[in-house]
Amino acid sequence: MFNTVKRLVESLRLIFPKASGGFFLRHIDINKVPVHVAIIMDGNGRWAKMRGLPRIVGHRAGTKIVRQTVETASELSIKYLTLYAFSVENWQRPKDEVSALMDLFVEMLDREIRELHENNVRFIATGRLGELSQRLQKTIGRATSLTEKNTGLVLNIAINYSGRAEIVDAVRQIVKKVDKKELEPDKIDEKTLADNLYMSDAVYPELLIRTGGERRISNFLLWQIVYSEFWITPVLWPDFKKSDFFEAIYDFQRRERRFGGL
Numbered sequence: 001m002f003n004t005v006k007r008l009v010e011s012l013r014l015i016f017p018k019a020s021g022g023f024f025l026r027h028i029d030i031n032k033v034p035v036h037v038a039i040i041m042d043g044n045g046r047w048a049k050m051r052g053l054p055r056i057v058g059h060r061a062g063t064k065i066v067r068q069t070v071e072t073a074s075e076l077s078i079k080y081l082t083l084y085a086f087s088v089e090n091w092q093r094p095k096d097e098v099s100a101l102m103d104l105f106v107e108m109l110d111r112e113i114r115e116l117h118e119n120n121v122r123f124i125a126t127g128r129l130g131e132l133s134q135r136l137q138k139t140i141g142r143a144t145s146l147t148e149k150n151t152g153l154v155l156n157i158a159i160n161y162s163g164r165a166e167i168v169d170a171v172r173q174i175v176k177k178v179d180k181k182e183l184e185p186d187k188i189d190e191k192t193l194a195d196n197l198y199m200s201d202a203v204y205p206e207l208l209i210r211t212g213g214e215r216r217i218s219n220f221l222l223w224q225i226v227y228s229e230f231w232i233t234p235v236l237w238p239d240f241k242k243s244d245f246f247e248a249i250y251d252f253q254r255r256e257r258r259f260g261g262l
Ligand code: FPP
Pocket: 041, 042, 043, 044, 045, 046, 047, 059, 060, 062, 063, 066, 083, 084, 085, 086, 087, 090, 104, 105, 108, 109, 157, 212, 237
């Protein structure tokens, strides 16, 4: 019965795309929104290519959606929003795309940070930040310290990030503690590793959204996503609307989460 209703909703959505956002929003239980949502923002390149434009135009269009998604997350009282902006593997892209992306990160952060601050958003960045340009590191540092006391949404931008690198970095921290005799090797357990991850104080993502239709993890949050619910949409990131975000949450709220139990 529920599936029939869902199919009907999906068909109506094709006919009345704008009306459906309202439907999903009306049916979201505001007391059960995921505490942490993580997003793989994929499809900028294809979006640009479909329009005969350079890939960077797609990334630029993607920044508008970042802004809109942050606003929506705040409105829904989501506590943590993690956005995958640049992976360790993304350095393999053509040099001009990489440098245009880096410029875009600086430009976007410089432009948006005041407003984020006024909206009580706490900005953090995770990844191997020390390998980024001095300019970008400074911008990230300014944004982080300006907003560090804010108590609203925590916006985490994963930049020069990979899940494996994060685990390796955690192991390095742990080994240093063992070297300094602050930790006994036999006492190392899952909690020790978890405590040494970049964002060790955050709840793990309950919902992981991937735009652009690919069905893979792409080295994102490997440790943290063991029991995350996945929501994959063919919608390309620059086309990702508020209504798509609402739909993801609506769908999440209808999942049965068992965490390995019955
Ligand atoms: C993946 O799409 C997207 C990226 C590697 C960059 C994402 C960056 C932004 C949306 C800018 C946001 C800025 C901040 C500060 C968060 P793709 O290029 O792999 O697309 P494709 O799969 O269609 O080629």
